[in-house]
Amino acid sequence: MPLLEVNDLHIGLQTQRGPAEAVRGISFSLERGETLGIVGESGCGKSITVMSLMGLLPSTAKVTGSIKLDGQELVGLPEKQLCQLRGNRIGMIFQEPMTALNPVHTIARQVGEPLMLHRGLTKAQARKEALDLLDRVGIPDAASRLDAYPHQFSGGQRQRIGIAMALACGPDLLIADEPTTALDVTIQKQVLDLIQGLVAEMGMALILISHDLGVIASSVQRMLVMYGGSAVESGPTETVFADRAHPYTRGLFAARPALGAVRAGRLPTIRGSVPELVDIPRGCGFAGRCDFTTDACHTTKPPVARQPNGHAVSCLHLDAVAAHATLAAA
Numbered sequence: 001m002p003l004l005e006v007n008d009l010h011i012g013l014q015t016q017r018g019p020a021e022a023v024r025g026i027s028f029s030l031e032r033g034e035t036l037g038i039v040g041e042s043g044c045g046k047s048i049t050v051m052s053l054m055g056l057l058p059s060t061a062k063v064t065g066s067i068k069l070d071g072q073e074l075v076g077l078p079e080k081q082l083c084q085l086r087g088n089r090i091g092m093i094f095q096e097p098m099t100a101l102n103p104v105h106t107i108a109r110q111v112g113e114p115l116m117l118h119r120g121l122t123k124a125q126a127r128k129e130a131l132d133l134l135d136r137v138g139i140p141d142a143a144s145r146l147d148a149y150p151h152q153f154s155g156g157q158r159q160r161i162g163i164a165m166a167l168a169c170g171p172d173l174l175i176a177d178e179p180t181t182a183l184d185v186t187i188q189k190q191v192l193d194l195i196q197g198l199v200a201e202m203g204m205a206l207i208l209i210s211h212d213l214g215v216i217a218s219s220v221q222r223m224l225v226m227y228g229g230s231a232v233e234s235g236p237t238e239t240v241f242a243d244r245a246h247p248y249t250r251g252l253f254a255a256r257p258a259l260g261a262v263r264a265g266r267l268p269t270i271r272g273s274v275p276e277l278v279d280i281p282r283g284c285g286f287a288g289r290c291d292f293t294t295d296a297c298h299t300t301k302p303p304v305a306r307q308p309n310g311h312a313v314s315c316l317h318l319d320a321v322a323a324h325a326t327l328a329a330a
């Protein structure tokens with residue numbers, strides 16, 4: 001049985017322009033210790049998808065479909081039971097570390113709290129464990145800083161504290177939502193290396209959200225490309241990188257600056273922008289921006305074409321896209 005199994009997940013939200021679907025029938029699974037990256041432009045539904053795994057959606061959100069953790073259904077689970085999973089079986093690292101940290105509590109209390117709540121440790125035991133964790137994530141001189149407050153740390157150190165909190169109870173699944181985006185470029189790699197090292201060491205499964213394809217390439221075994229609340233392409237990372245079968249995936253790769261390359265002219269962009277939720281076409285979400293669109297794309301949801309190696313693509317015009325790619329490469 002997979003550790004996580006998401007099946008036909010739909011998430012409806014209330015927006016200023018009325019109710020709309022932010023996630024439109026997404027399915028994926030994750031084995032124990034497996035790593036999955038989710039990519040896509042801002043507003044594609046990446047965060048909403050992982051928030052639903054944590055039971056952290058707005059109370060007005062309507063969720064249908066299934067999310068199973070070790071076979072246990074999470075959709076519809078009462079808040080009290082979801083709370084027992086959050087921070088215990090599932091840990092989350094947020095883009096902005098202060099999302100997880102409370103500015104008025106010491107870091108010893110914040111890192112130790114999940115251990116008292118979920119593992120029944122005493123205050124003294126939790127403090128000792130917090131010290132070990134803070135050492136492990138690289139907080140210098142952690143013993144003398146246990147009673148310091150979040151604002152007394154740098155951004156990179158705050159993210160390390162957030163990582164210590166997420167890992168405190170040894171979760172089976174770690175979710176990292178753009179964990180380095182808010183940090184200085186100089187420390188982004190250190191924090192990413194720390195997460196990767198801990199994931200490997202602790203044998204956790206990882207879901208990493210990133211808009212940086214370089215980060216995805218170096219960090220995860222499988223990837224899922226999201227657009228308009230749907231998975232347009234997914235599969236082993238190297239296969240998706242090699243094939244780029246969906247026009248949206250191709251657009252993301254084309255818009256990526258090549259490392260060390262001398263740029264001649266402007267970088268290509270994907271024309272148009274991510275539509276508002278209420279404006280996403282009924283058929284393929286990408287229809288409004290795609291060069292291969294026909295009338296059918298606006299009305300027909302493309303079926304998923306799945307290869308034996310797990311590479312899956314949803315597009316009505318796969319042959320035309322592939323032929324165009326071959327011509328462009330020649």
Ligand SMILES: Nc1ncnc2c1ncn2[C@@H]1O[C@H](COP(=O)(O)OP(=O)(O)OP(=O)(O)O)[C@@H](O)[C@H]1O
Binds near residue numbers: 015047049058
């Ligand atoms: N609480 C909410 N109420 C209404 N709409 C929301 C809410 N949260 C997110 N949305 C909308 O849902 C869509 C998906 O948002 P989401 O944050 O999941 O995107 P994302 O792909 O993670 O982007 P980013 O990288 O910017 O976080 C967006 O159109 C967003 O405006």
